Amino acid sequence: MAAVTVLCAVRGEDETAVVVALGAPGSGATVTRRCGDLAELLAAAAAGVGTVAVVSADLPGLDREAVGRLHRGGVRVVALSDGAASADRLRALGADAVLEGLDEAALLDAVRDTAPLRDPGSVLDAGTPFGLPGAVRTPSWPDVEAAPDRAPGAVVAVWGPVGAPGRTTTAVELAAAFAGIGGRGGRRRRGARGREAPAPAPASALLVDADTYGSSLAAxxxxLDDAPGLAAAARAAGQGALDLPALARQCPVVAPGLRVLTGITRAARWPELPASALEVVLERARELADVTVVDCGPVIEADELLMYDTHAPQRNAATLAALQAADVVVVVGAADPVGVQRLVRALEDLREAPVPVSGRVVVVANRVRASAVGAKPDVAVRDALARYAGVEDAHVVPDDGPALDAAVLAGRSLAEHAPSSPARLAFLELADRLRAVVPQPA
Ligand SMILES: Nc1ncnc2c1ncn2[C@@H]1O[C@H](COP(=O)(O)OP(=O)(O)OP(=O)(O)O)[C@@H](O)[C@H]1O
Ligand SMILES: [Mg+2]
Structure with missing residues (x-):
């Protein structure tokens, strides 16, 4: 029989004892997530990471609503009380089993006896796009102990106006290209005087999902497990506890050389990403990876009403922190009449951003196609950007629905799924261009 998957949200010394007991060979259980708080537990439950939650009575926020949410997520609740009164309270909250004190044998019985509320197989299927098992990726979690002996890595912020111009796509493909994933897709690299240049050495890359309006990197x-790594890293940073190993623990390796720090699963959790914490996360990221690519949200104005209260959280803080830290800001717009207008205004907004943006700005027109802007669409879009925004060297990426749709359906980057597709080759060239402006690791 498959081991029961357990989410552990126990405070204090008992936490280690619970994890050791459940992790012992033959226990019939396996701890799939050690949760620092209730928010993390609920996120793990919603992601289908476990079928039983072991919680302690003193878990802040544990109430009937939380237990109900766990149940609705198919998770049974085994609660550890610290006295008779707390046992009564836990039963009243709806816990499925209440243990008075930590007795290992009783804990194992309670965990194993509680039949899952739903078949774990169906949990997996439900979390998979359209139930297609091929789309699931199994990341790895290698430990990192010491900072590498090199200059700090670079930060590239990928930003752009609303309207899904392709920020996430650009961020994913840039990070994959820096990591050398998918090779050159059959393309030669042009060097001096048109000669073929050797393929650049792969760098270690980290993708960060800082979009507080619609995070999407995990999907x-x-x-499948879309626990918000960025929120956990920000929390640790806020407590002064985000060292390099702690950041690495939140950043699974999803492909050779590519780590990812996933974003908040619900837009309402944006207050968990304050600028002061994000600054630290991005500084640490420079130690973890040669290049950190941040997928930003579309909105950058500061909330005027809150401007005078410098401690009030700002919804756009994560994006602003990324723009401020960035060595390069890639501004992505959609290559249709509306998209180009928005892009022109976005470039103005960026110049007036409420934080200093000193990184080099590179403009990308995405989904370039004749049906939207007429014959010779790349020339038309470049001309429009030169005329209205003074951008002479916009980088164009063709519309490539078949390749993008197939890659998204498979839960893969273009670099992995369609390395010689036209859009991917355009992103590869963009990465080559950025290499010239991104500080290179020694
Ligand atoms: N060059 C392209 N050709 C065809 N489809 C594309 C291209 N670039 C992006 N797409 C598709 O457009 C959609 C939006 O892209 P993406 O998610 O990258 O945009 P975004 O700016 O991050 O949007 P959001 O506002 O949702 O965060 C996706 O379905 C993606 O597959
Ligand atoms: Mg996006």
């Missing part, structure tokens, strides 16, 4: 990369 995009086929990650």
């Amino acid at each position: 995009r990369l086929g990650l």
